[in-house]
Amino acid sequence: MTSVDAITREVLGLQSLLGRVRPRSEAGLRQWEQLPTRGFMKPARRRQAIDRLRRLDDVLHPSMIDAISDDLGALPTLERPFRRLDAQRTLLDADFFALKRFFYQSLGILETVDGLDGLPAADSEVCQMLRRAMETIHPENAHSARFHLADELDEELAACRDELRDIRRQIKEKRRHMEARILEQWDGKFDIHGRFHPTDAQEIDDERLRRHKDHYELSTEELDILQERRQQLADEVTSLERHQRERLTRFVNGARQEIDDLNQQLVAFDLAIARVELRRQLGGCWPRFVDGDEGWLQITAGREPGLMETLGAQGVQSVDLNLDRRGTVVTGPNMGGKSVLLRLIGVVQWCAQLGLPVPGNECALVDVHHVVYIGSEQPGSSEDTEGLSSFGREVRRFVDHWDAEGPVLWLLDEPGRGTHPDEGAMLAEEIAQKLVTRGDYVVMATHFPHLAASDGFTHLQIAGLDVDDATLEEELTRAKQGTATLQQVLRRFMDYRVVEVEEGGGQVPRDARRVARALGLRL
Numbered sequence: 001m002t003s004v005d006a007i008t009r010e011v012l013g014l015q016s017l018l019g020r021v022r023p024r025s026e027a028g029l030r031q032w033e034q035l036p037t038r039g040f041m042k043p044a045r046r047r048q049a050i051d052r053l054r055r056l057d058d059v060l061h062p063s064m065i066d067a068i069s070d071d072l073g074a075l076p077t078l079e080r081p082f083r084r085l086d087a088q089r090t091l092l093d094a095d096f097f098a099l100k101r102f103f104y105q106s107l108g109i110l111e112t113v114d115g116l117d118g119l120p121a122a123d124s125e126v127c128q129m130l131r132r133a134m135e136t137i138h139p140e141n142a143h144s145a146r147f148h149l150a151d152e153l154d155e156e157l158a159a160c161r162d163e164l165r166d167i168r169r170q171i172k173e174k175r176r177h178m179e180a181r182i183l184e185q186w187d188g189k190f191d192i193h194g195r196f197h198p199t200d201a202q203e204i205d206d207e208r209l210r211r212h213k214d215h216y217e218l219s220t221e222e223l224d225i226l227q228e229r230r231q232q233l234a235d236e237v238t239s240l241e242r243h244q245r246e247r248l249t250r251f252v253n254g255a256r257q258e259i260d261d262l263n264q265q266l267v268a269f270d271l272a273i274a275r276v277e278l279r280r281q282l283g284g285c286w287p288r289f290v291d292g293d294e295g296w297l298q299i300t301a302g303r304e305p306g307l308m309e310t311l312g313a314q315g316v317q318s319v320d321l322n323l324d325r326r327g328t329v330v331t332g333p334n335m336g337g338k339s340v341l342l343r344l345i346g347v348v349q350w351c352a353q354l355g356l357p358v359p360g361n362e363c364a365l366v367d368v369h370h371v372v373y374i375g376s377e378q379p380g381s382s383e384d385t386e387g388l389s390s391f392g393r394e395v396r397r398f399v400d401h402w403d404a405e406g407p408v409l410w411l412l413d414e415p416g417r418g419t420h421p422d423e424g425a426m427l428a429e430e431i432a433q434k435l436v437t438r439g440d441y442v443v444m445a446t447h448f449p450h451l452a453a454s455d456g457f458t459h460l461q462i463a464g465l466d467v468d469d470a471t472l473e474e475e476l477t478r479a480k481q482g483t484a485t486l487q488q489v490l491r492r493f494m495d496y497r498v499v500e501v502e503e504g505g506g507q508v509p510r511d512a513r514r515v516a517r518a519l520g521l522r523l
Contacts, residue, residue, distance in 0.1 A: 161237055
């Protein structure tokens, strides 16, 4: 089981969150897009990763990112050449081209960052290896990302290529001269393959032409000798090129571990840059993990990323949270932000446990093994084909995740709403109590008054509408006639602050009639 299942990933909008930034390299982008399906990082590794990201965040300037973006973007994957090496096969020119590009782009990155984030410095042995590698597989006056089997690799190869080029030139000139003389004497034409086709299928009696089915081919003793020599030279060049590829393959294989290590370092650096850029774009922070003695989740100025993407950072009201009990009940008006709060908590937990920045000014939290969302925003799934009602699908999700390794963070959005209110409230309370008792964490949004007043939970309430009925109705009427949407007006007057209420004293805000009347429903 993954740490966050497919339905929870979709509700939390994890792919959209990651889509805010993109690693530059192809390999980095692949890993970035796979993050939602990955398990959470182990605490020790995650702690090292976050400490590293904090340091990098302090020193990584946008100008440096700009300076290496092209090199990172052009960094090739080395899967194909490495597969051929693993299969003990000789590398092809395409493989050497990929390696040459890797050497060139890597050197450009390392010379620019010069030891940043623990990467090799510009004068390091690794950079010297890259320069030697480029000179070995493709000698040239100035380093470039190009590759071909250069004449400089072997004097004998260069000599054979020169002679082969000369022979080909002689054959071309000889054929051009002979074709012109034949066309003066015979009606017909030569095709692109050098074959002569006479007009009207006339019979040609010419010692320079040899019959082949429906065409004639040039053939003289001198031309045949040249063409035979051309084939000999072509075979010799092929043999010498094969020898050079085998030699260069041995060279690359000898440096395989260094190349592989550097490749992984650069991809990790690319991913680290993406994490830093995501923190800066979110205006977020790096999380801190606690043992839970003073609360299991504290967030200062948390902002749900999906809303930030829709409304812009300035249009989202931030929230503060301090959850100490394992069970939390959230109440609030319709359209008051309860589901948004659940998504924020889920995103914060997921980001933190994958070494990603958290969308808030400060954050401290505990470790969990899984995050599971069950509720009203649950998208359709294969369960629909079984004919289950919304309540049935809800119960099925509880069953599917009930035995997951704990602790689990459960995000319950109005559980039990699809059945009788009294029974639904009792069932939701019983489930939440059971999960909390066994050591899980539960955050449950509800409209049930019974749950709002139940004991044993932290009770939070969304403040709700902060406007009188007349003003609200007037503004909504104006919205119908202007450019603002009704939802934008409601959002302007909705107070999304999360307020803790005393145990047993929670009440469900009753703004539904006010909102319905303001939207124009006359009863």
